[in-house]
Structure formats: C-alpha cells, structure tokens
Amino acid sequence: MDDRNMETGSSASNYGDNEHPKSIIHIDIDCFYAQVEMLRNPELRSVPLGVQQKNIVVTSNYEARKYGVQKCMLVTDAMKICPSLKLVNGEDLHNYRTASNKVFEVLQTWKCQVEKLGMDENFIDVTKLVLERSKSADVKNVALSGHLYKEPGIECLCGCHIRLKIASQIANEIRQKIYDELGLTTCAGVAHNKLLAKLICPLHKPNDQTTIFPDHGADFMSTLQSVRSIPSIGSKTTETLISHQIITVKDLQEVALEVLKKNFSSDMAVRLKHLSLGEDNTPVKQTGKPQSIGLEDSFKTVSLKSEVEDKFSALLQRLLVLVREDGRIPVSLRVTLRKKDAKRLSSHRESRQCQISSSIFTISNGILTVTEAGQQKLMTIIMRLFNKLIDLSKPFHLTLVGLAFTKFQERMTGRSSIVNYLMNDISVQSVLNLQNDCDTSATSMDYSAASPSSSTTTDLSDGEVEPSPKKPKKVNWIAKKRCLSKEDVASPSKLKVGELRLNSKELEKVSELRLNSRDRSLTPRASPAKDNLSDTSDTMKDVAEGGNCEGCPSYVDKEVFSALPGNMQQELKAMWKNPSSSVTRTSPRTMNKAKPNTLLKYFVPHK
Ligand code: DGT
Ligand code: MG
Numbered sequence: 393m394d395d396r397n398m399e400t401g402s403s404a405s406n407y408g409d410n411e412h413p414k415s416i417i418h419i420d421i422d423c424f425y426a427q428v429e430m431l432r433n434p435e436l437r438s439v440p441l442g443v444q445q446k447n448i449v450v451t452s453n454y455e456a457r458k459y460g461v462q463k464c465m466l467v468t469d470a471m472k473i474c475p476s477l478k479l480v481n482g483e484d485l486h487n488y489r490t491a492s493n494k495v496f497e498v499l500q501t502w503k504c505q506v507e508k509l510g511m512d513e514n515f516i517d518v519t520k521l522v523l524e525r526s527k528s529a530d531v532k533n534v535a536l537s538g539h540l541y542k543e544p545g546i547e548c549l550c551g552c553h554i555r556l557k558i559a560s561q562i563a564n565e566i567r568q569k570i571y572d573e574l575g576l577t578t579c580a581g582v583a584h585n586k587l588l589a590k591l592i593c594p595l596h597k598p599n600d601q602t603t604i605f606p607d608h609g610a611d612f613m614s615t616l617q618s619v620r621s622i623p624s625i626g627s628k629t630t631e632t633l634i635s636h637q638i639i640t641v642k643d644l645q646e647v648a649l650e651v652l653k654k655n656f657s658s659d660m661a662v663r664l665k666h667l668s669l670g671e672d673n674t675p676v677k678q679t680g681k682p683q684s685i686g687l688e689d690s691f692k693t694v695s696l697k698s699e700v701e702d703k704f705s706a707l708l709q710r711l712l713v714l715v716r717e718d719g720r721i722p723v724s725l726r727v728t729l730r731k732k733d734a735k736r737l738s739s740h741r742e743s744r745q746c747q748i749s750s751s752i753f754t755i756s757n758g759i760l761t762v763t764e765a766g767q768q769k770l771m772t773i774i775m776r777l778f779n780k781l782i783d784l785s786k787p788f789h790l791t792l793v794g795l796a797f798t799k800f801q802e803r804m805t806g807r808s809s810i811v812n813y814l815m816n817d818i819s820v821q822s823v824l825n826l827q828n829d830c831d832t833s834a835t836s837m838d839y840s841a842a843s844p845s846s847s848t849t850t851d852l853s854d855g856e857v858e859p860s861p862k863k864p865k866k867v868n869w870i871a872k873k874r875c876l877s878k879e880d881v882a883s884p885s886k887l888k889v890g891e892l893r894l895n896s897k898e899l900e901k902v903s904e905l906r907l908n909s910r911d912r913s914l915t916p917r918a919s920p921a922k923d924n925l926s927d928t929s930d931t932m933k934d935v936a937e938g939g940n941c942e943g944c945p946s947y948v949d950k951e952v953f954s955a956l957p958g959n960m961q962q963e964l965k966a967m968w969k970n971p972s973s974s975v976t977r978t979s980p981r982t983m984n985k986a987k988p989n990t991l992l993k994y995f996v997p998h999k
C-alpha cells in the first residue's frame with residue numbers, strides 16, 4: 393500500500409497488494425471465569441454471578457450483565473445495581489488455567505497454527521485447511537456460518553470471500569467442539585488477518601460468530617471510538633496520538649502520514665496507518681510452553697518482613713503446582729516487588745533473579761516434585777533476593793509481591809544427538825537426586841557438573857535485558873540402556889555416525905563438563921551459599937567415592953559403560969578419579985586439538 397492510499401484512507405486491504413490469502417479465526421471464551429465457576433457449580437447458571445478478586449468483580453455471567461454488572465466493577469457498585477449478585481472468589485487461577493489449557497488442546501486437534509493470547513483467547517490460522525476444503529467442496533455455494541459484518545458490494549477477485557465463508561464453517565465446528573468437549577461457549581471472529589479477526593469477534597456476543605471481508609476492513613475500523621481499541625496500540629502511543637488530537641480510529645485514518653512520522657519512527661508511523669485501515673500482516677505464531685511461569689499477589693500494603701515471607705510462601709506453594717503441571721525443571725527464579733513510594737505517591741516494580749540448582753527438583757514417575765527441604769531452599773533463596781531489594785534497616789511499604797520461574801532446563805531432542813541417545817526418558821535427575829533416592833539400581837550414568845558459579849546467586853536487575861543464553865551449568869548424561877540392543881552395545885562402532893556427532897550445543901556442554909570438573913576442585917567452597925553449593929560438593933563426593941565398577945561411580949550402568957571405547961572409558965575414569973587433571977581450559981572449538989585422544993575428539997569427527 394502506498395502513502396497516497398494511506399493518506400486518503402483508501403480501503404486497499406493488505407500491505408501492498410489486493411490479495412487476501414489468509415484465513416484467520418479468533419476465538420474468545422464467553423465470560424470466561426464465570427463459565428468455569430458455573431461448570432463447577434451448575435446452580436450458579438441461573439443466578440447473576442460475579443467473580444471477585446479483591447474488591448473487584450473481574451467478570452460476571454451474562455445473567456448479571458443484564459443488570460449492568462460490568463467487568464472490573466467495584467464489588468460495592470456491582471452489589472448496588474444487582475443486590476442478588478452471587479459472588480465467587482476467583483483469586484486462585486488454577487481452574488481457569490486448566491480450562492484454558494484444555495481449550496488450547498482442543499484447538500490443536502485441527503492441526504493448524506494456534507496462538508494463545510492470554511487465557512481465554514486464541515488465534516488459529518486455518519488458511520491451509522480452507523484451501524484443502526475449497527478443492528473438494530461445492531465452493532461456489534458454500535454458506536456463511538454466523539453473522540457477516542456487511543454484505544459485499546462486489547466479489548473480491550482473489551476469491552477471499554469464498555475462503556472466508558469456508559473459514560466461518562470451520563469456526564463454527566471449532567466452537568461446537570469446544571462446547572461438546574468442555575461445555576464452554578465461545579465467540580469467534582473470522583477475517584483475512586489477526587487484527588480484524590480479533591476486533592470483529594465480540595460483535596455478536598455471547599456464543600456467536602462474525603465474519604468480515606477485507607473490503608470492509610477500513611470501514612469497520614472507522615467505527616472504533618478510540619485508537620486504544622487497536623490491540624497493538626498501548627497507552628504511551630495513545631497518549632501521543634491524543635496529544636495531536638488523534639482520538640478515534642477514523643482520525644488516525646485521516647491524518648497525513650507525514651504528521652505521524654514527526655511523532656513516531658517512520659516504521660511505526662506506517663504501521664499505525666496500516667492498522668487504522670484494518671491491515672495487518674503479522675503471522676499466527678504457534679504457542680509453545682511459556683518462557684516463564686509466575687504468580688503475583690497485590691494488596692494495600694505490607695510492611696513487615698514476616699508478612700512478606702508468608703506471602704511468598706503462599707505464592708511458592710501455588711507456583712509449584714503450576715510448575716508441576718508444566719513439567720519442566722526450573723533453573724532460574726525471579727522475585728518481584730512493587731514498592732509504594734510515599735514521595736512520588738506512586739508504585740514501581742523491582743525484580744531480582746538468580747539461578748537455582750535443578751537438584752531442588754526431582755522427577756519421579758514423570759512427575760516433578762520438590763521435597764520439604766527443597767521448598768525450604770527455595771524460600772531461603774527468595775528471602776535472600778528480597779533482602780537485596782529492600783533495605784530492612786528502613787521502613788518499607790509493598791503493594792505487590794511476585795514469584796516466577798524464568799528459565800527451564802532443556803532436554804535435547806535432536807535425532808542426531810548423542811545426549812538424546814543416552815538420555816533416560818523417565819528421569820532427568822541430578823546426581824544428588826539419585827543419591828537421595830539411594831537408587832543405585834538406576835540405569836543411568838549421570839555426570840552432574842555444576843560449576844561453583846551456579847551455587848551462588850547471580851543477580852540481574854529487572855531493567856537489564858535478558859542475558860544471552862548462558863551455557864548450561866549442569867549436564868545430565870544418562871545412559872539409555874533400553875535403547876541399545878545386545879549387538880549394538882557390544883560394538884560401539886555400530887552406532888550411527890549421526891548419533892555420535894555432537895551438535896554445537898552439546899559440544900559446549902561437553903567442554904563445560906570438563907571445564908567445570910576442573911573448576912570445582914580448584915575453587916574453594918563459598919560458605920554461606922549452602923542451598924546450591926552443597927549440591928555441588930555432594931556431587932563431587934559421590935563421584936569420588938563411588939566405585940563398584942573399577943573406579944566408576946556406583947550409579948554408572950556397567951553394561952553401557954563397558955560398551956564405550958577403551959580410550960573413552962579411561963578418560964572418564966581419569967576424570968572421576970581426579971577431576972582437576974582431565975582438561976586444561978580451552979575453548980570448545982580448540983578442545984579437541986588440546987589432547988590427541990580425548991573423549992571429545994571421539995565424538996566430534998575432524999572435518
Ligand atoms: P466476555 O469475553 O466479554 O464474554 O467476558 P470475559 O469474562 O471472558 O472477559 P475477557 O475475555 O475480557 O477476559 C477473560 C477473563 O479474564 C475474565 O473472565 C476475567 C479475567 N479478566 C478480564 N479482565 C480482567 C482484569 O482487568 N483484571 C483481572 N484480574 N482479570 C481480568
Ligand atoms: Mg472472553
């Protein structure tokens with residue numbers, strides 16, 4: 393789309409062309425928290441219901457909305473307009489998260505890209521599915537399901553009207569499936585881009601759907617009363633726009649691009665113009681596991697350390713439930729506080745985070761657990777971070793505390809990964825865990841190489857950009873006995889070359905394993921950091937003292953060990969015997985040159 397079109401508010405529909413190839417569906421669950429509560433207690437279905445968090449009704453069912461109970465109303469105001477309002481406490485989000493995840497699972501069954509947006513909204517890119525169906529169906533006569541924003545004047549030449557009609561059928565099927573399987577009613581918006589799909593979705597609520605054709609995008613956008621209604625326009629941009637008398641989306645459509653360019657970067661100005669016209673080319677990105685899992689609790693004010701500790705303890709309990717559901721092992725913890733600043737009459741957030749030892753967590757029978765001692769360790773770390781954020785010699789007033797696990801241990805899944813080959817599916821444990829469990833029969837060969845640095849906290853202020861991914865501090869190599877047939881183990885040369893080649897990540901891990909094993913013996917134990925450091929030294933003890941396999945630690949699988957080539961066995965044994973002697977500090981790239989016959993050289997063929 394050119395500037396001329398933008399300045400006149402032309403309705404050309406998609407970033408520089410008149411083709412609208414995509415079909416996007418946006419799904420929003422009706423009165424989400426209220427529906428979850430009504431499913432839990434069907435008696436609530438027939439009464440006006442509000443879900444309360446603190447003194448706010450965060451949502452209400454449609455029965456209550458008839459009385460004018462709105463989302464985010466004060467409880468006192470809601471009770472005034474609807475004295476029969478039944479209130480349910482919705483501060484524990486567990487059931488809402490579970491329902492949200494189930495909806496996501498249902499959406500995944502369509503085998504399309506699904507992007508989760510918050511807890512009750514999802515985008516689904518059904519472009520491919522629509523194309524498949526358009527080949528088989530009598531497409532010319534396909535009927536639209538639900539509402540259409542406006543009847544088209546003329547058919548778009550690219551064929552998008554038919555495609556979007558097919559998408560509307562799919563949206564209906566999706567909503568029906570969510571209802572059949574989970575009992576939840578939803579709304580859907582269908583359009584050729586995410587922006588329009590999301591904005592058109594609530595046009596007919598509840599339990600209904602609306603489709604918009606591209607040629608009506610700009611027209612529909614011009615009905616939005618505030619530029620803030622556009623999802624990617626935040627409060628700062630809104631403020632700037634309002635300060636230039638650009639208040640409605642129509643204002644934004646009509647303002648000259650040059651005016652916007654004076655107040656925003658050129659890219660931003662162009663983007664704002666496109667958005668105002670209903671144009672958006674952002675892709676639906678498949679949602680994976682969240683980068684962090686966190687919880688916050690806000691309150692009027694807390695000024696005692698003991699109260700803070702209680703708040704954190706309660707948050708930790710709830711957070712551990714979430715982490716167990718997620719299944720990944722956290723390796724980093726962040727504490728957030730919001731301080732009330734009496735001088736500024738405002739509040740601001742501050743955070744600190746640190747690495748935590750993965751040995752705090754254990755996985756048994758596929759379930760992540762934390763022992764009582766592990767929880768105490770976490771609380772010690774949390775309060776240590778808290779002490780760094782707050783000067784306890786002075787009075788403090790907090791209005792929020794938050795906890796989040798911000799990084800997770802990754803398991804490599806590449807098919808050519810030797811680590812993967814050796815990994816044991818059922819346990820990703822540190823040596824300490826194995827030791828604690830006294831599981832000498834475990835079929836695992838586990839090198840845990842926590843460096844001293846991982847045993848002390850590494851603080852990062854919240855303002856900092858996330859540090860670039862650090863090399864993992866722990867390496868878990870677990871021999872996968874059950875995958876090796878007798879013949880295979882008898883001759884390591886039979887292992888496929890691909891399985892012997894480490895990828896660059898693993899290469900780093902191997903070098904780190906070696907470097908850390910040296911570091912550990914050279915670096916004195918830092919006394920106060922008991923939580924993690926003790927893990928490291930216990931690990932070392934286990935390695936040094938283990939030994940019913942001619943120098944191998946007790947947890948090593950003899951069968952797998954004996955299948956390794958002789959020089960590798962020797963090198964491993966030497967390393968266990970005297971960790972400091974095994975390597976000199978070299979970069980991963982040069983390591984295989986450092987010694988002519990190293991373990992690493994065996995794994996990484998010279999090119
Ligand atoms: P709807 O979509 O209009 O039928 O109603 P809801 O309740 O689904 O509203 P929605 O989609 O905006 O938000 C989904 C849930 O998120 C809602 O059930 C309660 C919660 N929620 C919404 N707004 C807020 C808020 O401002 N604060 C808090 N704490 N929760 C909110
Ligand atoms: Mg909703």
